[in-house]
Amino acid sequence: MAKTHILVIDxxxxxxxxxxxxGEARRVGIxxxxxxxHYPAPGWVEHDPDDIWRDVLATARAALADSGVAxxxxxxxxxxxxxxxxxxxxxxxxxxxxxxxxxxxxxxxxECERLRADGAExxxxxxxxxxxxxxxxxxxxxxxxxxxxxxRARAERGELAFGTIDSFLLxxxxxxxxxATDITxxxxxxxxxxxxxxxxxxxxxxxRVPAAILPQVHDNAHVYGTTLPDLLGAAVPVAGIAGxxxxxxxxxxxFAPGMAKSTYGTGCFMLLNTGxxxxxxxxxxxxTPAYRLGGETVYALExxxxxxxxxxxxxxxxxxxxxxxxxxxxxxTRVPDNHGVYMVPAFAGLGAPHWDxxxxxxxxxxxxxxxxxxxxxxxxxxxxxxxxDLIGAMAADGGGRPATLRVDGGMAANDWLCxxxxxxxxxxxxxxxxxxxxxxxxxxHAGLATGVWSGLDQLSRxxxxxxxxxxxxxxxxxxxxxxxWHDAVRRTLSAHVxxxx
Numbered sequence: 001m002a003k004t005h006i007l008v009i010d011x012x013x014x015x016x017x018x019x020x021x022x023g024e025a026r027r028v029g030i031x032x033x034x035x036x037x038h039y040p041a042p043g044w045v046e047h048d049p050d051d052i053w054r055d056v057l058a059t060a061r062a063a064l065a066d067s068g069v070a071x072x073x074x075x076x077x078x079x080x081x082x083x084x085x086x087x088x089x090x091x092x093x094x095x096x097x098x099x100x101x102x103x104x105x106x107x108x109x110x111e112c113e114r115l116r117a118d119g120a121e122x123x124x125x126x127x128x129x130x131x132x133x134x135x136x137x138x139x140x141x142x143x144x145x146x147x148x149x150x151x152r153a154r155a156e157r158g159e160l161a162f163g164t165i166d167s168f169l170l171x172x173x174x175x176x177x178x179x180a181t182d183i184t185x186x187x188x189x190x191x192x193x194x195x196x197x198x199x200x201x202x203x204x205x206x207x208r209v210p211a212a213i214l215p216q217v218h219d220n221a222h223v224y225g226t227t228l229p230d231l232l233g234a235a236v237p238v239a240g241i242a243g244x245x246x247x248x249x250x251x252x253x254x255f256a257p258g259m260a261k262s263t264y265g266t267g268c269f270m271l272l273n274t275g276x277x278x279x280x281x282x283x284x285x286x287x288t289p290a291y292r293l294g295g296e297t298v299y300a301l302e303x304x305x306x307x308x309x310x311x312x313x314x315x316x317x318x319x320x321x322x323x324x325x326x327x328x329x330x331x332x333t334r335v336p337d338n339h340g341v342y343m344v345p346a347f348a349g350l351g352a353p354h355w356d357x358x359x360x361x362x363x364x365x366x367x368x369x370x371x372x373x374x375x376x377x378x379x380x381x382x383x384x385x386x387x388x389d390l391i392g393a394m395a396a397d398g399g400g401r402p403a404t405l406r407v408d409g410g411m412a413a414n415d416w417l418c419x420x421x422x423x424x425x426x427x428x429x430x431x432x433x434x435x436x437x438x439x440x441x442x443x444x445h446a447g448l449a450t451g452v453w454s455g456l457d458q459l460s461r462x463x464x465x466x467x468x469x470x471x472x473x474x475x476x477x478x479x480x481x482x483x484x485w486h487d488a489v490r491r492t493l494s495a496h497v498x499x500x501x
Contacts, residue, residue: 018031028067046100049099081241086141090161135351248271343362346362422472432466
């Protein structure tokens with residue numbers, strides 16, 4: 001009997017999940033573990049790669065046990081991961097030379113300012129589709145090589161390896177036999193030419209990253225290597241890899257140009273499929289590969305919002321306004337309006353379309369009549385407002401407005417948020433039956449590579465909608481809400497200029 005089950009490792013910013021899918025892309029086993037975040041300095045965020053590796057093995061084994069599927073019955077493993085997070089390790093031992101520098105980390109802001117001042121942005125923009133920002137991996141790699149004793153010389157001798165989390169996990173899973181990544185993760189480094197589909201020597205020199213430490217780059221659906229048998233109980237092919245946001249686009253079956261998805265997790269990331277055309281943005285969006293199958297690349301426009309669910313987590317852990325994220329739905333419905341309260345959640349700077357790493361979070365419009373419900377509502381509204389700005393920028397870039405927006409991620413379970421989002425973007429919002437679309441996307445890639453599924457038409461039929469939210473707000477109500485938001489953003493962007501930061 002053909003093997004049809006796929007194990008997906010979904011390695012995120014705050015937790016690691018492993019999920020087993022059957023041949024109908026249904027979840028039959030799942031395990032999850034949260035891991036520690038490290039904040040060694042303001043604006044710095046780090047992860048311990050060994051913590052992540054420990055959790056990957058533990059959750060993978062637990063998910064298999066939960067599903068009742070043995071490792072030798074798996075068709076493949078798929079990996080999806082937090083993008084941009086940089087790990088550098090010793091090729092001989094597999095031991096990281098430092099904690100991983102996380103995508104949220106802003107320590108490269110000064111280097112990015114120098115690159116812009118030197119006029120490097122047009123070159124980087126043209127070849128990578130990215131803006132110069134510490135969000136991406138390259139300045140993180142350079143920092144590691146500059147600040148770990150002897151690292152730069154060792155890297156130039158070929159003794160060290162760099163990878164995003166997927167590449168590090170692939171190395172560990174294969175016992176160091178494979179140093180590789182996929183096109184979607186490679187494209188988030190600021191070192192990869194998305195048009196020629198290769199690492200760029202000019203960019204490596206400019207950003208001071210030795211080419212010797214970079215992984216090989218493959219299609220998303222590709223048999224990368226085979227796991228060591230003793231890790232899970234049998235040797236299993238690793239056959240699909242995709243960065244989390246591109247994996248979600250694929251898992252949402254957004255295969256046609258003009259289709260879009262928005263994922264609401266720690267941050268919010270919206271991708272619009274632009275087909276075989278790499279649309280150049282004039283509104284500070286990113287041009288990025290969505291996926292590559294059989295050597296053919298499909299591109300997307302992407303808007304990156306750094307803080308979405310993280311703002312709700314701050315309300316819970318930082319302020320104690322709520323005890324559980326689900327309470328925001330109830331609190332938001334308790335008040336008839338936002339009371340003029342706006343939250344600009346720039347805790348890690350502002351992403352698209354502003355790209356200001358120095359901006360910091362702010363709340364405007366507070367009066368003595370404002371309470372916990374207004375703060376909760378402001379956090380949710382900020383997510384919708386930011387998505388509204390992204391859709392406007394994509395339309396202005398020529399990508400068009402999507403007929404519907406498919407949503408996923410933990411926050412998409414919030415009915416109030418989905419309804420308000422549909423109102424603010426004036427577009428129907430569709431929520432899938434299974435919100436684990438990131439993991440499904442990795443499963444789809446692994447299944448395509450190993451013959452579990454035949455092609456995109458079959459994958460489209462596996463997608464199903466749980467609920468559709470139709471806009472109910474009129475333009476006269478929407479316009480002042482949007483104006484209040486844009487005023488709050490302007491105030492936030494100007495605040496650090498006034499203060500001299």
